[in-house]
Amino acid sequence: MKIGVPKEIKNNENRVGITPAGVFELVKHHHTVYIQATAGEGSGFFDADYEAVGAEILPTIGEVYAQSDMIVKVKEPIEEEYPLVRDNQVIFTYFHFASSEALTRAMLKSNAVCIAYETVAESDGSLPLLIPMSEVAGRMAIQQGAKYLEKPIKGRGVLLGGVPGVPPGKVLILGAGTVGIQAAKMAAGLGAHVTILDINMKRLRYVNDIMPSHVVTEFSSEYNIRKHIKTHDLIIGGVLIPGAKAPNLITRDMLGEMRPGTVIVDVAVDQGGCIETTTPTTHEAPTYIIDDVVHYCVANMPGAVPYTSTVALTNVTLPYVLLLAGKGWEKACKEHAALAKGVNIVNGELVYEGIAEAFGWETMVQ
Secondary structure, eight states: EEEEEEEOOOOTTTSSSOOOHHHHHHHHHHOOEEEETTTTGGGGGOOOHHHHOEEEEEESHHHHHHHHEEOOOOOOOOOOGGGGGGOOOOEEEOOGGOOOHHHHHHHHEEEEEEEEGGOOTTSSSOOOTHHHHHHHHHHHHHHHHHHHHHHGSOOOOOTOBBBBBOOOOOEEEEESSOOOOHHHHHHHHHHHHEEEEOOHHHHHHHHHHHHTTTTEEEOOOOHHHHHHTTTTTTTEOOOOOOOOOOOOOOGGGGGGGSSSTTTEEEGGGGGTTTTTTOBBBBBSSSEETTOOOOEEEEGGGGGSHHHHHHHHHHHHHHHHHHHHHHHHHHHHHHHHHHHHHHHHEEEEEEEEHHHHHHHTTOOOOO
């Protein structure tokens, strides 16, 4: 199969769809890999690195799309890429369709086969292609939140770990999934007091077993959320409903109950956000302030640490890329149920229920 890896053109997105090590494996299995010139430079991988393992370097994004049967990316195609997507072409990337009706309509119109990393799901409900980026984003959420708590950036002026004689900062984490647990690890490591809320008691028991005593768990309810936002310095939104829009757990009126300079990091922004006032931002302009509350809502947080993110992503996507390239998408999905759940759009038909529900549409085919 001919596999294309275009350069990511979303704002400050420095990741690339595959590493040279991944290309090596694909070429070893007799596939042709096209890499757009300079596609890997942001992640520390250069054209010569790809050529050394058998990739062909193409100068433009248009040529990559035109010559490839399957496109392997990191982020969803943006508007200028829409016309490049072809009939029957397989696009394998993070799509997060539920947060963008325009993207969904564009991919339906393209007649491509859209397989979304974030909805590939194992029988136990785990999301193998989302986990590594959730791990990166969860850890980064504390790193960024700690920075934006500084007074020059309009935060409360709180050092998360405190110092002798001064109590540590307080971190509230909504969701005890991968993002929440990774965020809790980082916050606890800094010495902060951490509260994790979730509706899944099994997850809360797990957190309680593995975390130190200054990480506490509570059942998630509007009452408990309203109680804690009044006293916590940093709030992390880490709620995920696979393939569907995230619920708004913090509404606009709740901002008035927070102390000035409280920081919100909404990691769920890719799925519409779990804070009502969430609006996607970029690494260029990462924050905005509403009612004296600092919002950090960067939609591609792992793009700020592209080397780590690209290697972590290729580690988990490569086996699926090899399956798709070796067997074709239909046979690969018939034989692998986890991969089949990643199929969101097929030749102009929406086939993933969560996306249809997000827009109030009816699913067209199963």
